[in-house]
Amino acid sequence: MEITTSDLGLAARVQHLTKTYGAGAAGVRALDDVSVGIRRGQFTAIMGPSGSGKSTLMHIMAGLDAPTEGRAWIGDTEITGLGDVEMTILRRRRVGFIFQAFNLVPTLDALGNILLPFELDGRQPTALERARIDSLVERLGLASRLAHRPHELSGGQQQRVAIARALATAPDLVFADEPTGNLDSRSGREVLALLASASRDHGQSIAMVTHDAIAASHADRVLFLGDGRITADHPKQSAEQIAAHMLAAEVAA
């Protein structure tokens, strides 16, 4: 019998993952036999320079892209080989997304954006979910902004609405792609603190792709990628340690 993802205490994992773009000698190998798991309840940062394969890894883990070879699981569900509809419904119900920019639907107000995953599922949030959303809105300081449309919100507020949307369904895993990339440093710190507290206080599993050492220093665990492979796997580190590691990797390359 196969060991399941949850037996391993993981929220998501990939095995022998390879992704190549193009064919033959001209092909680019974005991921090269990567096997890794994202631990349940942890805030994991995935770091690496551009072209290291960190975004590709996240796309595949989150069910946004298909690998060339290898397998991927979200919870105990193997997602490699799922059809487009099953995959979409899985993302809707079990994955949360926070992007660098353009996170919100401009025609919907903040509350409309937060409730969108439920509405796409054709249902109203249950009483329990409603309570969860209310407490999220409270914690994220969005109570007075719910009727505002995205263009009436600051970048930091928009990102907090995106966090509320990503956490609202209590997903197996939240993926954040450079969530502070478009923010000033203060709003960026706020967003990172909110993500860290969601994982620490509420047991939310979060995977964050970033190339910012300060952002990664908020995480419980830091994975380093280079040339399509995992080059290091460290527990919580300071921004200085992370920056030093990145610099060393760049000098070595």
Add this chain to the structure above:
Amino acid sequence: MSAVATVSRISPARSSSGRLHWLRERGMGASVLVSALAAAFGVILVEVTAYIGAVLQADPFIGDSETLAVVVMILSVLLVAVAMYVAAMVTANTFSTIIAGRTRRIALLRLIGASARSQRAEVTGQGFVVGLIGAVIGLASGVGFAALGVLIGESLLGVGAGDFTVLQPGVLFPVVGVALTTWLAAWIGSRRVLTVTPLQALGGSVERTHDDEAGRRGKHVGALVLIVVGVVLLAAGVVLGLITPLGVVVAFFGGLFSFTGLATASPLFMPPVLRLVGRLFGRGATARLAAENALRHPERSSRMAIGVVMGVALVTMFAVALESVKALMMRQSEGEFVDGFFAPMDAFASIMMVLVAVSAVIAAVGLVNLLTIGVVQRRRELGLLRAIGMTSTQVRRMVLLEAVHITVAATLTGLVLGVAYGWIAAQSLLGSVPVLPDYDPAGLVYPAVPWIPVAVIVVATAVLTVVAAVTPTRLATRVAPVEALAAD
């Protein structure tokens, strides 16, 4: 000053791959198509008018029947004007949509020193070229069709038209008209260029919605005056019609004024109609998103809808007017007319409907264009929706509902206006006609709505909607969820 010159030289629209490479930009083709359609339609109608005139003159029995020629000419002018108006609105829409897509580039050029006016002049110049190309294509194809028609007419029907030639100088009116209106439409559609600020080049700005027309009532004063004057004339026509059939002439101008006013002021009254129709779709996520999208650029959606409104209203008007006239004549004669009596009237109505349908085709091209560019410009948003869990079936339904939204709102408005105008036409013409039993004037006539033409209109707009949505839905479902993450 030299900076400006340099900037315009390096602007991509005039760069390396030929001066006209901007013509390949999405939406330009549609503008060429609609101006060509309008020009060809105009050319053909001019030819038909001239041909009928020639036939009548050559006929020894009818001789110089000036009246018929004049009536045909007035109708032709009206029909061509409607087609040109719809084409111009499609073009204005296309240009304002294209500019929305070019915002970043315009902002960058503004940032490094180009003036807003020079940027707008560039866009307007492109409109002129588009109009010119369309007009020339329309001229060639229109004259070609006319020549073919004359050949067929002579060989099949054996109708001689004396020394008729397809090279009528009159064809220059619609051709020049289309070139100029396209130019004007591009100028109107490019107003948005002036609102682009250099800051928008720096990115991170989130799209604003509902900003196009909010609080711009002042702009529509002229249109509102036209509507008021038109409505007064319509009422006067109806009252006058109780005394003399000439009431219809007064009502005609009332109709012309009020409809022009309504068309110009469409951004004022179409959004509420659109909003109302949006509520009919229910509260589901796809329905709500579709409803919001149709109202995202109220000015564009309204202009688009009014093209369909015009077609539907004109067809309904002819149908209702004719049916009301028939009903009254039945009353007058105790229903002793044989069916044959109405045949020429029905034939006339059918011809008018087919001719009006040309404008509907132009409106349909515009709808396809509006939806398609809308999808292309929303790729990241569609990617976001896909990422957070919208299935491609839901995407397809959303885009289709957007099209349905506009056509349903337009068809309803068109039917209401058409019934009103048709009834006013019949009433003002026949209110004074004596009827049985005691030959008193008819007084108030009830509007008679012929259900077959109405059913045809509804089915036709339904087909139009589905056809218009094919390309945009295909494009929309092709957007991959990863596109939400694209840096730009």
